[in-house]
Amino acid sequence: MKGKDLQILIDYTNIVIGYNLTNIMDKYIQPKTSSDIGIIFTIPSSVFDKLNTLKDGKQKVNFVNSDEFIESIKEYCFIVYDKDRKICEIILHDNLNLKLFLPTIYLNFSSDVTLWVKSNDATILINEGFDDPHLCKSGPISENEKNTENGLCFLKQNINNKKVERGVVEDKLKYLKENLNKPTCKMNFKFSKDCVKYLSNICHVEPSLNYDGSLTQKEFAGCFKVEKILKEEKKIVYLLGLENSTIISGDEEGVEIIKGIYNFHSHPKEAYEKYKVKFGFPSTNDFIGFLSISIKYGAIFHIVVSLEGCYLISMSDYWSKNKSKLNRKVFSFIAKEYDYCGNSESIEWYMDKINSKKYQGYKLFDLQFIKWNEMKNTLSFSFSKTEENCFSDQDEYVNYLNVYKNIKYW
Numbered sequence: 001m002k003g004k005d006l007q008i009l010i011d012y013t014n015i016v017i018g019y020n021l022t023n024i025m026d027k028y029i030q031p032k033t034s035s036d037i038g039i040i041f042t043i044p045s046s047v048f049d050k051l052n053t054l055k056d057g058k059q060k061v062n063f064v065n066s067d068e069f070i071e072s073i074k075e076y077c078f079i080v081y082d083k084d085r086k087i088c089e090i091i092l093h094d095n096l097n098l099k100l101f102l103p104t105i106y107l108n109f110s111s112d113v114t115l116w117v118k119s120n121d122a123t124i125l126i127n128e129g130f131d132d133p134h135l136c137k138s139g140p141i142s143e144n145e146k147n148t149e150n151g152l153c154f155l156k157q158n159i160n161n162k163k164v165e166r167g168v169v170e171d172k173l174k175y176l177k178e179n180l181n182k183p184t185c186k187m188n189f190k191f192s193k194d195c196v197k198y199l200s201n202i203c204h205v206e207p208s209l210n211y212d213g214s215l216t217q218k219e220f221a222g223c224f225k226v227e228k229i230l231k232e233e234k235k236i237v238y239l240l241g242l243e244n245s246t247i248i249s250g251d252e253e254g255v256e257i258i259k260g261i262y263n264f265h266s267h268p269k270e271a272y273e274k275y276k277v278k279f280g281f282p283s284t285n286d287f288i289g290f291l292s293i294s295i296k297y298g299a300i301f302h303i304v305v306s307l308e309g310c311y312l313i314s315m316s317d318y319w320s321k322n323k324s325k326l327n328r329k330v331f332s333f334i335a336k337e338y339d340y341c342g343n344s345e346s347i348e349w350y351m352d353k354i355n356s357k358k359y360q361g362y363k364l365f366d367l368q369f370i371k372w373n374e375m376k377n378t379l380s381f382s383f384s385k386t387e388e389n390c391f392s393d394q395d396e397y398v399n400y401l402n403v404y405k406n407i408k409y410w
């Protein structure tokens with residue numbers, strides 16, 4: 001009777017290298033890494049059974065290095081594992097075999113481990129529940145080999161039956177392709193109905209009580225999140241809603257800008273009355289606040305909600321790509337050059353002032369003004385890539401930083 005094939009996971013670092021199994025090492029050359037390496041072999045059950053009859057230690061180890069064992073190997077895949085960071089790289093030499101090795105990986109690693117795989121065959125990966133498609137050269141823990149090309153990479157939590165919505169991952173792939181070979185990222189988005197409703201009321205909120213018993217209106221701030229990915233005329237459009245848990249209130253004339261890649265704060269009605277102003281233009285502190293979170297937390301846009309509409313602040317293409325060249329001097333430049341509060345000329349005049357302002361010869365911010373009746377429209381803006389990737393979804397950016405940079409965003 002013909003036996004079945006089985007998968008066996010061998011600790012490459014401790015067994016193959018540890019016992020100096022040269023036959024295996026010569027044939028299966030290890031990936032470059034300082035993390036633990038494992039190798040999964042597909043072997044006939046008869047060979048597996050024979051291995052099991054042998055005594056632990058030298059006998060078993062010698063058999064693994066024997067011609068009989070090596071010649072019986074039908075498939076293999078390397079895995080690289082970082083137990084502190086709980087990341088497991090699956091290094092395939094043939095995409096089609098992923099399905100074969102996954103059950104062994106599910107079984108041998110805990111469910112809080114993140115699986116990483118690089119493969120241009122997205123269909124197979126999506127079928128197996130992989131998500132977060134992005135471009136990468138090499139894995140987060142194995143060393144970058146010279147001249148490695150960018151390829152498609154995916155992540156997945158180490159859970160056997162974790163399903164993904166095929167359409168959603170395919171839309172993410174489509175967005176990735178839209179931005180491929182372009183110098184900057186373009187994001188098309190629209191706000192959900194509930195979000196527009198919330199924002200349009202936020203400047204008119206009820207006053208709240210102060211320590212001295214007085215009642216005043218406060219500024220509010222919060223973050224947006226992707227609720228859905230839409231397709232409009234074959235273009236990917238992100239539907240943004242409110243991340244309710246992030247909403248905070250500040251004082252009458254200021255609120256902390258919330259950490260996140262896209263966020264807002266409001267200019268309440270009472271402040272207009274107090275200062276007798278027609279427009280609630282973004283203040284110098286608003287520009288400084290946005291620039292700070294853009295540098296520190298990768299913020300891509302900030303919305304200043306006003307009575308007249310919403311001001312969308314983003315970095316110009318040049319400075320978006322050259323943020324690392326900015327130093328503290330830019331903050332005093334903004335404080336001096338961007339103060340138009342109290343000015344009553346017109347919104348067009350103000351927009352022109354801000355959009356024509358240059359820092360060291362290059363435009364600093366892109367400012368868009370969105371009237372309330374335009375808030376339901378599809379909007380767009382551009383921002384810089386993060387190592388070839390365009391992160392328009394907060395969660396994907398957070399996952400990327402965690403896996404590749406070992407940065408905990410939240």
Ligand SMILES: [Zn+2]
Pocket residue numbers: 265266267282283286304
């Ligand atoms: Zn403000």
